Amino acid sequence: MRSLFTLEPSGSIVASTAESFIWWGWIGDHLDDIWQRTVEHLVLTAIAIVVGFVISALLAALAIRLRWTYGPITIIGSLLYTIPSLALFALLIPITGLGLVTAEIALVSYTILILVRNIVSGMDGVPPEVREAADAMGYRPGRRLLRVELPLALPAIIAGLRIATVTVIGLVTVTALIGNGGYGAFINDGLSRDFSTPIVVGTVLSVVLAVLADLAFAMLERLLTPWNRGSSSGRGVS
C-alpha cells in the first residue's frame, strides 16, 4: 500500500504495481467493465433468488399441507446446502455443460433450505386464533392466505430472502469459473495474471453489493409491514 502513496522520483505508476496492492488507474480505465460485471452479477443473483423462491414456495406449501414431507425436504435442502460449489460444478458440467444453467442450478440449490425454512416458520407463526377468526368471519382459503397469513408471515419470508440473497451474491463470484461473468470474472482475471487490483475490486464490489441488497430488503420489509413499526409491537420473527 505504502508505495502507492510515495512519490517515485521518475518511474511511472506502472513501475510500482509489482508491489502495489491496488492500482487506481486500472479502475478508471475499466469503469465500463465494472458496470457490465455489476449488471451480470445482479442478473445471476436475481435469477437464482426468483427461481429459488418459486421452488421453495411450492415445497413449503407441500410441507405445510403434508407435514410429514417437511423432514425429507429439509434434509435434501441441507444436503444441497453442504455440497461445496466446486464439487457441484464438477458433477453438473458433464450434464448441463459450462454456462448459465449449471451456475444457476448451483445457486438455486443454496437458497432452498433457507427459503423453505423461513416460509414454513413464517406461516407457522400465524397465531391460531387469528386463523380461526379469519375462518369464522367467512374468509375463503385463498383470500385468507393472501390477506391474513402471507402478510403475517412476511417478516420471516423477507428475513429468508435477505440471507439467501447475501449468500448468493457471495457465491456468484465462484460461477465465473465456469464462464458466467459477474465480479468473479475480475477475480479470475487477477488470479491468472497475478495482478491484485481486479481481485480487490471484485471482492470489494461483491461485499458492497451484498450490503446494499441487505439494506434494500430491510427497507422493503419496513415498507410492507407498517404494523410492526411501533415499538410496542415486538413481533420479531427471523
Add this chain to the structure above:
Amino acid sequence: MPASSESIAIRLNAVSKTFPGAAAPAVTALDLEIPEGNIVALVGPSGCGKTTTLKMINRLIEPTSGSIEVLGQPQEAVPAYELRRRIGYVIQQVGLFPHQTIRRNVGTVPELLGWDRAEIDQRVEELVELVGLDAATLDRYPPELSGGQRQRVGVARALAADPPILLMDEPYSAVDPVVRERLQDELLDLQSKVGKTIVLVTHDIDEAIRLADRTAILDVGGILRQYDTSENLLRHPASPFVASFLGRERGLRRLALRTVNDIVPMRGPALSSTDGIELAVSIMADHATSWVAIVDADRLIGWVDAKSIAAASNGTLLGALPIEPFVSRVAPQTPLREALDTILTSSSRIACIVDDHDHFVGMITIDQLAEGLE
C-alpha cells in the same frame, strides 16, 4: 324447554361429534333450541364439549351426525363461508388481525360482503361508538390497544354486518375481573339495543347467571344435564351434578338475579327536618335504631344521631340538630346481592334506597331481602 310461541334461531337435532382418533364423543346426541333474541349460555366442566358445540353452529367444526338448523334453514343450505358471514364470532384471545388497523379489522365482514368503502367507513364509525371505543383508536393497530379495548373491537367486528346471531367463546376470561364486569354490563346494555341471538360459552357460572336468559349445563361428553332459566336452575337443579356445578352459594346467586326494584321497601325511621325530637324518640324505639333519617320533599338529607336527640331540649326540631350524610345507599337497579353487602356493612343493618333523581324510595333490611326471594 322454550315456550312454543318463541321462534327458534338455532336448533340442534341429535348432534354428535367424535373427533378422529378420540375414544369417546365430545358431544353426544345433543338436542338444543336457542330462541331468537335470547342470550343462551353453554356451561360445564372442561371436556363437556361446550366450545365444540359452539363451533359446530358456524361449521368451524362439522358434526359427525345429527343436524343443525340456523334461522330455519339447514346449515348446509349455503356454503360455510356464507353462513359464517351471517354469524358474528367473538373468542377469548380475540384474534384481531394484528397487521390491520382497527378500522380494517372492524370492517372485515362488510368488506368480504363487498360493501363499498363509504358504507363500510360509516358502519365502522357507528360500531365503534356502539361498543364504547374512542374513534381515535380507529387508525391504530391491535397490539397498541389494552385487553379491554381489544375485546370491544372484537365485539364490534363480530357485529359489523349486523348478523342476527352472535357466538361468543369465553369472551371475557382473558381480561381482569374489573374489566370483565364492565364488559359484561356493556354486553347487556348492547343487547338491549341490538337484540341479537347470542350463544355464549363460559366456564364461569356467575357469568352465565348474570348474562344469560337460559343456560344449558353440559356434562363431560357433551351430555345435556339441564337447560333452563337461571332462576329455575338455581331453585330446582335437576340433578346432584347440576346442583354441585351451581355451587354452594345458590341462594346468594339467586340474589344476583334480582334487583332492589323487585322487593317492597319499608319507609323505615324517616322523618322530616320539621318534625320534633319526641317523634324521633318513638320512631327510633319502633325500629330499634339509634338514628333517624331526615327526608325533606322526597330527598334524603342525612341522619341525626340518638345522642344529639337525647341531649336536645324538648320541642327542638330535628332540622336544628347536626345532620350526618347517609352512607348506606342503594339504587333501585342495584342487584340484591350487592344490596345485601351494603346492608351487612352498615352498622344498623339498613340501607336506604335512593333513585337516579335523588328521590328517597324507602329502606331495606335483610328480612325484606329474604321475602323478596320467595
